[in-house]
Amino acid sequence: MSLTPVAVALRALLDSVPGTTGAETLPLARCAGRVLAADVAALRTQPPFANSAMDGYAARADDLQPGKELRVIGESAAGRGFSGAVAPGETVRIFTGAPLPEGTDAILIQEHAEGVDGPVIRVTKAAGRGQFVRAAGLDFGSGEILLAAGRRLDSAALGLAAAMGHPELPVRRKPVVAILATGDELVLPGEPVGPDQIVASNSYALAALVEQAGGTALDLGIARDNHPDLAARIEAAKAANADVLITLGGASVGAHDLVQAALKAQGMDLGFWKIAMRPGKPMMMGRLGPMVALGLPGNPVSSIVCGHLFVTPLIEALLGMAEPERDRGEPAVLAVDLPANDERQDYLRSTFVTEAGERRVKPFPKQDSSMLANLARAEALVIRPVFAEPAKAGDPCRIIRLR
Ligand SMILES: Nc1nc2c(c(=O)[nH]1)N[C@H]1C(S)=C(S)[C@@H](COP(=O)(O)OP(=O)(O)OC[C@H]3O[C@@H](n4cnc5c(N)ncnc54)[C@H](O)[C@@H]3O)O[C@H]1N2
Numbered sequence: 132m133s134l135t136p137v138a139v140a141l142r143a144l145l146d147s148v149p150g151t152t153g154a155e156t157l158p159l160a161r162c163a164g165r166v167l168a169a170d171v172a173a174l175r176t177q178p179p180f181a182n183s184a185m186d187g188y189a190a191r192a193d194d195l196q197p198g199k200e201l202r203v204i205g206e207s208a209a210g211r212g213f214s215g216a217v218a219p220g221e222t223v224r225i226f227t228g229a230p231l232p233e234g235t236d237a238i239l240i241q242e243h244a245e246g247v248d249g250p251v252i253r254v255t256k257a258a259g260r261g262q263f264v265r266a267a268g269l270d271f272g273s274g275e276i277l278l279a280a281g282r283r284l285d286s287a288a289l290g291l292a293a294a295m296g297h298p299e300l301p302v303r304r305k306p307v308v309a310i311l312a313t314g315d316e317l318v319l320p321g322e323p324v325g326p327d328q329i330v331a332s333n334s335y336a337l338a339a340l341v342e343q344a345g346g347t348a349l350d351l352g353i354a355r356d357n358h359p360d361l362a363a364r365i366e367a368a369k370a371a372n373a374d375v376l377i378t379l380g381g382a383s384v385g386a387h388d389l390v391q392a393a394l395k396a397q398g399m400d401l402g403f404w405k406i407a408m409r410p411g412k413p414m415m416m417g418r419l420g421p422m423v424a425l426g427l428p429g430n431p432v433s434s435i436v437c438g439h440l441f442v443t444p445l446i447e448a449l450l451g452m453a454e455p456e457r458d459r460g461e462p463a464v465l466a467v468d469l470p471a472n473d474e475r476q477d478y479l480r481s482t483f484v485t486e487a488g489e490r491r492v493k494p495f496p497k498q499d500s501s502m503l504a505n506l507a508r509a510e511a512l513v514i515r516p517v518f519a520e521p522a523k524a525g526d527p528c529r530i531i532r533l534r
Pocket residue numbers: 312313314316317329330331332333334379380381382383384385388410411412413427428429430431433500
């Protein structure tokens with residue numbers, strides 16, 4: 132079977148998504164990191180009234196000329212404005228956020244007044260019309276759609292939603308991603324490690340990626356390399372109504388690589404298997420009833436790189452986020468020479484260095500897909516396209532930032 136190009140595989144994966152998850156309404160305090168399920172319009176105008184951006188004096192701009200003396204006739208504070216009107220030659224002591232009194236159109240900051248807090252002040256520097264005045268509606272107007280469906284609710288979006296007057300928001304249900312490790316050799320961290328055994332790490336790594344992308348990880352434990360155990364745990368994913376089932380390991384061609392057969396026995400339609408990428412070649416995708424099934428390779432780095440390239444966009448698509456299929460790469464400059472590439476697109480674990488006066492990206496010399504320590508040290512993955520020509524230090528390249 133020929134290798135599927137990464138972009139083709141990603142497109143096929145996203146095309147297999149049955150739709151977004153449903154919507155639920157949550158109080159603002161529980162919305163951080165969630166994704167909006169509908170456009171959100173302002174319920175009010177902000178600011179609702181013209182107000183002062185500074186502590187000082189509100190007056191008519193015509194009066195705010197150096198040497199001019201103004202009579203202080205009252206005070207306007209935030210939450211407690213001045214009720215009267217201000218005539219020529221008069222001023223009102225004002226504080227940041229306080230409503231602009233009727234008749235005034237400029238603020239003199241108190242640093243430009245003599246006699247502060249006295250009955251009369253003297254202007255020391257001119258202030259023009261509108262100076263330090265925040266007009267009503269400066270930020271936004273009632274009815275304006277300021278947050279679009281598909282927007283991840285970060286701090287700015289949540290602060291804005293609150294300012295818009297929304298106590299709660301419609302958000303997408305978090306996709307449930309069942310994660311099933313496979314392998315006779317695996318033991319859990321902290322358990323005694325017998326001869327020929329290794330500690331299972333991939334489930335934790337993938338669960339973290341799932342949660343970061345906005346899903347809920349459901350750990351289905353470790354299936355041993357036999358059909359009954361695999362079948363029972365795949366049934367558990369179905370019973371949990373998972374949106375996605377990720378299997379880890381057993382994806383390749385060895386005698387103990389049973390995952391694909393086990394999934395097919397449960398009714399999976401195979402989408403693709405074997406991607407033109409390194410690491411991650413044996414990755415598999417299919418549909419198992421309403422579930423998207425993703426079979427990731429067992430090598431720890433392979434599973435995590437596949438997670439960045441496929442699991443994160445898949446979750447984003449289920450959340451209705453815009454452009455989950457976007458190229459995750461960004462431009463960078465190579466710090467070292469690289470040889471020509473073969474038929475698999477490489478994702479090289481790399482760090483940033485400063486060379487020739489610029490920030491450059493430097494792949495580690497060893498890239499074996501079992502080496503998790505250098506993935507944790509890596510700051511970026513350098514993308515080497517299939518059949519790329521040899522590259523020189525200083526050449527442009529594309530990278531995916533890891534942190
Ligand atoms: N003849 C061939 N052999 C292999 C090929 C191939 O094309 N022809 N592909 C290689 C590539 S590339 C990869 S990647 C691996 C992936 O194999 P599997 O997905 O079948 O993974 P396993 O054999 O189950 O495990 C590989 C390796 O990873 C360790 N592992 C597995 N699960 C975990 C886990 N949850 N936590 C930590 N480590 C795990 C496992 O012990 C093995 O050492 O196949 C190549 N072979």
